[in-house]
Structure formats: structure tokens, C-alpha cells
Amino acid sequence: MLPLNTSTLASFGPTVTRPIYDRSRLRAGIVHFGVGNFHRVHQAIAIDACLHHPGHEDWAICGVGLTDGAAARTKADAYRRQDNLYTVTQLTSSMPKQTQVVGAMIDYLHAPADPEAVLARLADSATRIVSLTITEGGYNIDEASGAFRLDTPDIRHDLAGGPPRTVFGYIVAALARRRQAGLPPFTVMSCDNLPRNGDTSRLAVIGFARALDPGLADWIEANGAFPNSMVDRIAPQVPEDERRRITTGIGVDDFVAATCEPYTSWVVEDRFCAGRPQLELAGVVFSDEVPAYVAVKGRLSNAAHMLMCYPSLLMGARLVDEGMRYPDIPRLLHAFWERDVRRLVEPPAGYSTKDFTDKVIERFANPAIKDQLLRVAGDGASKIVVFHGKTIGQLLAGGGELDREAFLLACFARYLGGVDDQGVAFEIFEPRIGTADWQRLKGGDPLAVLDIEAFASLGLRRSSAFVAAYLKSLGALAEQGAAATLLQLLRSRH
Structure with missing residues (x-):
């Protein structure tokens, strides 16, 4: 060479x-x-x-x-x-x-x-x-x-x-x-x-x-x-x-x-x-419509990346396209877009969010990219707030469905343990989680993730509905793993 x-x-x-x-x-x-x-x-x-x-x-x-x-x-x-x-x-x-x-x-x-x-x-x-x-x-x-x-x-x-x-x-x-x-x-x-x-x-x-x-x-x-x-x-x-x-x-x-x-x-x-x-x-x-472009990209694409990466890691995948090959992962993304967030995002004039999300599925599933799930997952304490914070706030304020966002946070909590459902360890990268937060997370409180400093602005503990949905997903993840919990989530209708 x-x-x-x-x-x-x-x-x-x-x-x-x-x-x-x-x-x-x-x-x-x-x-x-x-x-x-x-x-x-x-x-x-x-x-x-x-x-x-x-x-x-x-x-x-x-x-x-x-x-x-x-x-x-x-x-x-x-x-x-x-x-x-x-x-x-x-x-x-x-x-x-x-x-x-x-x-x-x-x-x-x-x-x-x-x-x-x-x-x-x-x-x-x-x-x-x-x-x-x-x-x-x-x-x-x-x-x-x-x-x-x-x-x-x-x-x-x-x-x-x-x-x-x-x-x-x-x-x-x-x-x-x-x-x-x-x-x-x-x-x-x-x-x-x-x-x-x-x-x-x-x-x-x-x-x-x-x-x-x-x-x-x-x-x-x-x-x-x-x-x-x-x-x-x-x-x-x-x-x-x-x-x-x-x-x-x-x-x-x-x-x-x-x-x-x-x-x-x-x-x-x-x-x-x-x-x-x-x-x-x-x-x-x-x-002059940059905020609208940012909202589409952040709340539909980046948010989808965060939503799919943690359950995919827990199920044993290490690349994004591997996660997308689990049929329930694309189904999860479509449910998130159609039932939770698309109606909350105002796109630029003449812009098709449906075309955009169809392209997102194609991009995530591209096997040639070999994009690492741990790259996507890293610094999740910051990224979840950036890409899901507004959606969570609007769902809480409007009485919307909370199951998928609660599932995301529960999967994030399991990811922080650094071990997937098969017992295989992986390395996590969370620079925004400080010493006090780690002590809280290791203290045995199942709601500790909701209390970390990075999530303080979300006010998740104050919502009894979110807490209930989160504990349900967290318990199911511990008992039956991410694959079965996700299937159960997709079968539910509210």
C-alpha cells in the first residue's frame, strides 16, 4: 500500500x-x-x-x-x-x-x-x-x-x-x-x-x-x-x-x-x-426554518437511534444493522413515530416526515455501515434528554401513552449494568453520570435512574403514571429479558 x-x-x-x-x-x-x-x-x-x-x-x-x-x-x-x-x-x-x-x-x-x-x-x-x-x-x-x-x-x-x-x-x-x-x-x-x-x-x-x-x-x-x-x-x-x-x-x-x-x-x-x-x-x-429541520431530525431520527440501541444491546446485538434485523425493533420505531411523536413535530413547509422516517429505517438497516450500538448508546444520560426530553414532556402534559418512553428508560437502566441478557459484558460510556449518581444507582432503589442529575429537568419521579410504566418495564426486563418485554409492549394497546 x-x-x-x-x-x-x-x-x-x-x-x-x-x-x-x-x-x-x-x-x-x-x-x-x-x-x-x-x-x-x-x-x-x-x-x-x-x-x-x-x-x-x-x-x-x-x-x-x-x-x-x-x-x-x-x-x-x-x-x-x-x-x-x-x-x-x-x-x-x-x-x-x-x-x-x-x-x-x-x-x-x-x-x-x-x-x-x-x-x-x-x-x-x-x-x-x-x-x-x-x-x-x-x-x-x-x-x-x-x-x-x-x-x-x-x-x-x-x-x-x-x-x-x-x-x-x-x-x-x-x-x-x-x-x-x-x-x-x-x-x-x-x-x-x-x-x-x-x-x-x-x-x-x-x-x-x-x-x-x-x-x-x-x-x-x-x-x-x-x-x-x-x-x-x-x-x-x-x-x-x-x-x-x-x-x-x-x-x-x-x-x-x-x-x-x-x-x-x-x-x-x-x-x-x-x-x-x-x-x-x-x-x-x-x-430560516432550521429549528423545524432540527426537530424532525432530532425527535424522529436521533430519538429512534436512542430508542433502538439499548434493547438491541440487551438482546445481544453490537451493530445497529444487527439490531434492526430483530423484527420487533423496526416495529418499535414505527409505533413510536405513529403513536407518540409524529403528531408533536411540526416539519418545515412541504416536508414529508413519512418519507424521512422511511429513509431512517433504510439507513439504520444498512449492513455495510457497521455502526456500533455502543457508539450510539454512549453518553445516553445527555442524549436521552436532548432527543426525548421534549416528547416526554409533551406526552406527560397531554396525557399521552408513556409505555415506549418508559421502556427506553428501563432499558437504559439495564444498560448501565454493562451486561446483556445472555450475560455478556460490554463497556459503557457515561461521562455525565457523576459519583453521587453512581452511588445512588448502586443503592438498590429501582427508581434511581429517574433521579440522576442529567434527568432532573424531566421531572419523571413526579409522574405516577410514568413511574408505574417504568417499573412495569423494568420488572419485565429483569424477569424475562428485552426480547420478551418488547414483544409484550408491542402487543399492548391503550
């Missing part, structure tokens, strides 16, 4: 699409925090498409990694050796694989190794957009009050001065430098799966800035921009054996290879304070 770097690009075969623009002429106008798989197969590909058009030479990407440790340093080294190039392979069940080399990222900074380099890049006049994929739970918003949390150790550290540790510490410190230098602020563009992700970014940035310097916060509010957006594409983790299989097949030795499904969607509000690339050239939709 050929190594992947600038000097080998011309040597790849016809099955690999290469960038044909001159990367030596590019300048980074975008700094992106969180260069994970999703960013690399979504926003970066859209920017890559723009770079093929004249006049976009100033819109390349500088990636920033915030986490430390061996894996983070290995990734930074791989980008350096590969001249920040990487491959993206689209995986489908009905078409040959399609691979492209993405050249949109021209620099990558590992923040713990050189925080000043990150601050300097952010403060540079060339930087006009700072984009984020820091996960749904990464915005440090208190669910109960809706305010930015100032009491976490890393935020307290950043407010005290010194090299930042958090994305908000970096952004606000750089904005302070720009203000002092007479430069305008950059646009902060969230690309995370959050309702009103731009408004959430604004809340976090200005909340941090106000604690540091009220005058700076006022300047950001008056001059900055935080567009809301909707992003959608499945980007599975790429285990080492899968990376080797894919790179061997394409003949390119890429140490940070990414994969994705063919489907992609990006809808953005056209609110940028320092200019933007012509993203329409990459199929990006600019719309």
Missing part, C-alpha cells in the same frame, strides 16, 4: 478521488474544535467541495484537538505524517465503495501540546469561523437552570487564567485578543446534534465571557454570530481491523481513515459576522 501524503497523491488509482485544487495556496479561514469522524465526513467534505471552486482559497480548515493522552497524540502525529490528508469511504449495501481523499484540513494543532499556537490561530485575522463538534453534552449547560455552568473544575481553571483547557476558554480568550487588537469577532458555528445549537453556543460563550469580563461579553453579543444548524450523517467508529480492511482494499495506507453512509444533510441559518464560504456549492441548505 502507498502511504498517504502530498507526494503520493498522484499515484493513487482511479477508484480513489483526489483533491484537484492547489493545497499550497490554501489558507485556514476555519478553525474546528473536535476533529472526530463526524466532522471529517460531514463539514470537512462540504468545505472540500467548496475548495474546488475559485475564490475559496481562504476557507481551508485548521483542526484542533483538545484531549490529551496517548490516543490523542497518536492522532495528531498521524495527521502530521499524512500532511493532514485522510480518506473517507462511503459504505453502501447496493453500490461499490466510493473513497475520496479529503484535503480541506491544512493544519492540525494539539492544544495540550501548544495552547499558545491555538490561541494565536484563533486570534489571527484570517480566522473567520470557529466550528464545533464537541458532542451534545459538551456545552456545559445546567439542565435545570438553563445556564452555563461555572463550577466545573476545568471552567474554574480557565476563568482563573493560564493556558485554557476548554473550548470556551480558548474561544473567549481569543475573542478578548481580537477585541484588544481592533479585529472583529469570528462566527461560532456549532455542528452538534442539539436543538438550537447556535443559541446554545451563544449561551456558553457569553456565559463564560460575562464571568470573565462583562464588557467583553457585551461586545461579543453585539458583534458576534452563532448560527443554528442541522447536521445529519452516520459516521461510525472505525476499529483497527476495519481500518486495515478498507485501506488494503483501496491501496492507501491511511492511519485515520473514516467511513460514512451515502446520505448527508446540512441546513444552516445564514447568520455569519465575518463572511462564509459558498456552501451552497456543496449542497448545504440555508434556511
Whole structure:
């Protein structure tokens, strides 16, 4: 296999699409925090498409990694050796694989190794957009009050001065430098799966800035921009054996290879304070109805992902398409859409939610993606609130059926035990569940999951109807397992 770097690009075969623009002429106008798989197969590909058009030479990407440790340093080294190039392979069940080399990222900074380099890049006049994929739970918003949390150790550290540790510490410190230098602020563009992700970014940035310097916060509010957006594409983790299989097949030795499904969607509000690339050239939709697109995607697609992943894991599946092969899992999703949530979601004008959910079934069932259920399930304490919280609230307020939402929470409680119904252990990832919550969960109270801090805003304990439905599902899961409990749930009618 050929190594992947600038000097080998011309040597790849016809099955690999290469960038044909001159990367030596590019300048980074975008700094992106969180260069994970999703960013690399979504926003970066859209920017890559723009770079093929004249006049976009100033819109390349500088990636920033915030986490430390061996894996983070290995990734930074791989980008350096590969001249920040990487491959993206689209995986489908009905078409040959399609691979492209993405050249949109021209620099990558590992923040713990050189925080000043990150601050300097952010403060540079060339930087006009700072984009984020820091996960749904990464915005440090208190669910109960809706305010930015100032009491976490890393935020307290950043407010005290010194090299930042958090994305908000970096952004606000750089904005302070720009203000002092007479430069305008950059646009902060969230690309995370959050309702009103731009408004959430604004809340976090200005909340941090106000604690540091009220005058700076006022300047950001008056001059900055935080567009809301909707992003959608499945980007599975790429285990080492899968990376080797894919790179061997394409003949390119890429140490940070990414994969994705063919489907992609990006809808953005056209609110940028320092200019933007012509993203329409990459199929990006600019719309004033972003919240409606977000509601459809989050409450119908992301919510369905969360609903199917926990029972599928408990039944023994480890990949999303394996879970979809249990006939009762698609039935569960259809019941959720038709009986619980579709009537509660107002789509954009002329938009068919039925067509959308039919596509969701097809996407989830694609066996070529090999999307890991544990990836979907991870950080469920945050994701369940984001994607199911509003639906649960509306069902509680309107006297709707609670069985499927209660089943979700009961399956989540069983998932936290880290063992499926066959006794096979799996690793869980729940960074938002703190020590006090874990002590509560291990205390023997069957309702403990409803009381964890992340779920406080849902008020589940206060609903006797929800508690009854939850205990019914939890008892059935313990007694007969997820498969039988799900079948029983689907047979019930209210």
C-alpha cells in the first residue's frame, strides 16, 4: 500500500478521488474544535467541495484537538505524517465503495501540546469561523437552570487564567485578543446534534465571557454570530481491523481513515459576522426554518437511534444493522413515530416526515455501515434528554401513552449494568453520570435512574403514571429479558 501524503497523491488509482485544487495556496479561514469522524465526513467534505471552486482559497480548515493522552497524540502525529490528508469511504449495501481523499484540513494543532499556537490561530485575522463538534453534552449547560455552568473544575481553571483547557476558554480568550487588537469577532458555528445549537453556543460563550469580563461579553453579543444548524450523517467508529480492511482494499495506507453512509444533510441559518464560504456549492441548505429541520431530525431520527440501541444491546446485538434485523425493533420505531411523536413535530413547509422516517429505517438497516450500538448508546444520560426530553414532556402534559418512553428508560437502566441478557459484558460510556449518581444507582432503589442529575429537568419521579410504566418495564426486563418485554409492549394497546 502507498502511504498517504502530498507526494503520493498522484499515484493513487482511479477508484480513489483526489483533491484537484492547489493545497499550497490554501489558507485556514476555519478553525474546528473536535476533529472526530463526524466532522471529517460531514463539514470537512462540504468545505472540500467548496475548495474546488475559485475564490475559496481562504476557507481551508485548521483542526484542533483538545484531549490529551496517548490516543490523542497518536492522532495528531498521524495527521502530521499524512500532511493532514485522510480518506473517507462511503459504505453502501447496493453500490461499490466510493473513497475520496479529503484535503480541506491544512493544519492540525494539539492544544495540550501548544495552547499558545491555538490561541494565536484563533486570534489571527484570517480566522473567520470557529466550528464545533464537541458532542451534545459538551456545552456545559445546567439542565435545570438553563445556564452555563461555572463550577466545573476545568471552567474554574480557565476563568482563573493560564493556558485554557476548554473550548470556551480558548474561544473567549481569543475573542478578548481580537477585541484588544481592533479585529472583529469570528462566527461560532456549532455542528452538534442539539436543538438550537447556535443559541446554545451563544449561551456558553457569553456565559463564560460575562464571568470573565462583562464588557467583553457585551461586545461579543453585539458583534458576534452563532448560527443554528442541522447536521445529519452516520459516521461510525472505525476499529483497527476495519481500518486495515478498507485501506488494503483501496491501496492507501491511511492511519485515520473514516467511513460514512451515502446520505448527508446540512441546513444552516445564514447568520455569519465575518463572511462564509459558498456552501451552497456543496449542497448545504440555508434556511430560516432550521429549528423545524432540527426537530424532525432530532425527535424522529436521533430519538429512534436512542430508542433502538439499548434493547438491541440487551438482546445481544453490537451493530445497529444487527439490531434492526430483530423484527420487533423496526416495529418499535414505527409505533413510536405513529403513536407518540409524529403528531408533536411540526416539519418545515412541504416536508414529508413519512418519507424521512422511511429513509431512517433504510439507513439504520444498512449492513455495510457497521455502526456500533455502543457508539450510539454512549453518553445516553445527555442524549436521552436532548432527543426525548421534549416528547416526554409533551406526552406527560397531554396525557399521552408513556409505555415506549418508559421502556427506553428501563432499558437504559439495564444498560448501565454493562451486561446483556445472555450475560455478556460490554463497556459503557457515561461521562455525565457523576459519583453521587453512581452511588445512588448502586443503592438498590429501582427508581434511581429517574433521579440522576442529567434527568432532573424531566421531572419523571413526579409522574405516577410514568413511574408505574417504568417499573412495569423494568420488572419485565429483569424477569424475562428485552426480547420478551418488547414483544409484550408491542402487543399492548391503550
